Amino acid sequence: MVAELDKAAAVLPLTPQSNGLNADREYGRATKGMALAVKARLLLYAASPLYNGNTEMAGFRNADGTALISQSYSQEKWQRAADAAKAVIDLNLYSLYKDPGGDPVKSVQGALMEPWNNEQIFVRKDNSLWDWDVNAMPRQAGGWCGIAATQEQVDAYFMKDGRSIRESSLYSETGFTDVNGVQVFNMYINREPRFYAAITYNNSIFQGGNMSAPAPVSFFISGPNGKNGHPTDWSKTGYLIRKNVGPQTNAGSGGNGQHQNRPLVLFRLGEIYLDYAEALNEYDPGNAGILKYLNLVRERAGIPQYGAGDNPLQVPAGQAEMRTKIRAERRVELAFEYHRWFDIRRWKIAPQVMGDLHGMNINQNNNSFYQRIVAVKHLWLPGSYWFPISQYELDRGRLVVQNPGW
Incomplete structure (x- = not known):
């Protein structure tokens, strides 16, 4: 696959080509950056614990005995992944999207919402x-x-000080703060810009669809979005996702609006920066590039950086702590962009992070709503690392081996 992507990158244009007529029709077509970005993600996955020296999969072999998952760890795989991500960066074609007005919430929203901006590497025009x-x-x-x-x-x-809720003195799960006449639970106060760009929480202000004016959103059981108001259309956790939601899309008029010219972003530079930082930390811990690209993501998000900028945070001490920080950053920066499910499997942490997942108490009104309860139980089985191969394929291709656990 890498060889094929290299061949494609060698002949694809740097930017969409056109003859000057209907140039926008070329947007979304394959480019060199697209091919190199796919290669970077591919090699990052190949270097990850699920595929790189995973001795738990020693029995996963072809009919001829060939191991299908590498049984020996190779640090060189991380170097290849880092080099592939750096190749995308070194094209110097892409830059992190920043709101012209300097609003960090609009910056992180715009990376996905602003069509054809310079952060977007690989998009799907028809979606x-x-x-x-x-x-x-x-x-x-x-x-x-x-x-x-x-x-x-x-x-x-x-939190807005750049620290996790476990580390920051700003975090509280008691009491409320008046925000423009609306009582907001303190859990949602003083959070970082990406939180406000991504999460619709109880009593947050929203305007979109067929709403003519901004209004607080209530998930109380008897509220306008609560469990009692509709047999199926209610949130099990007391939250909704706000990230990459086009407020001009109007369900009442058949879904017309902002979606018509908004591409679906599949690869963007923010991911490549985090790919590079992760791979670099695994094969060359302490390399200055790790902090550089991790901090570029944080700087755009409007939160303090590690060891640089205003109100800097302490630089993570050692490879293991840096790994934890990079993974935490990736979970936030790339949330709801189709990465987390792949990340928890390639890191082999799925058994630890699946299971009981929580939300607010949607069966209550008023302050009783604000307590964690189990919203859904996810049963994790080892076979869930991969999809099963259908019996039809096994029957017609007698050399095909079923994936583990199925």
């Missing part, structure tokens, strides 16, 4: 983002309350 919008919007906006964030993801966001 169903309007469906995402309607599912993620509250019923107040004509949406379906269908895509809920977990409490675990809410807890993953940093």
Whole structure:
């Protein structure tokens, strides 16, 4: 696959080519950057614990006895992954999107929402983002309350001082703060900009769909988006996802609006920066590039950096602590962009992070709502690392070996 991607990158244009007529029709077509970005993600996965020296998969072999998962750890795989990510960066074609007005919330929103900006490497022009919008919007906006964030993801966001909720003195789970006449639970106060760009929480202000004016969103059981108001369209956790939701998409008029010219972002520079930092930390811990690219992501997000900028945080001590910080950053920066499920498997942490997932108490009104309860139970089985191969394929290709656990 890497060889094929290299061949493609060698002949693809740096930017979409056109003859000057209907140039926008070329947007979304394959470029050199696309091929190199796919290669970078591929090699990052190949270097990760699930595939790199995973002795738990020693019995996963072809019919001829060939091991299908590498049984010996190779640090060189991390170097290849780092080099591949750096190759995308060194094209000097892409830059992190920043709001012209300097608003960090709008900056992180715009990376996905602002069509064809310079952070976007690989996008899908024809997509169903309007469906995402309607599912993620509250019923107040004509949406379906269908895509809920977990409490675990809410807890993953940093505070505005750049520290986790476990490290920051700003975090509180008691009391309320008046925000423009609305009582907001202190759990949601003083959070980082990416939290406000990504999560619709109880009494947060929202305007979208068929709403004519901004209004607080309530997930209380008897509230306008609560469990009692509809047989199916309610959040199991008391949250909805706000990230990459086009507020102009109007469910009441058949889904017309902002989605019409918004591409679905599949690869962007923020991911490549974090790919590079992760791979570099594994094969060359202490390399200055690790902090450089990790901090570029944090700087755009509007939070303090490690060892640099205003109010700097202490630089992570050693490879293991840096690994933890990079993974935490990745969970927040790339949330709801189709990465987490792959990350927890390639890192082999899925058994630890699956299981009981929580939310607020959606069966209550008023202050009783604000308590963690189990929202859903996920049973993790080892076979879940990969999909099963269908019996049809096994029958027609007698040399095909079933994936482990199936």
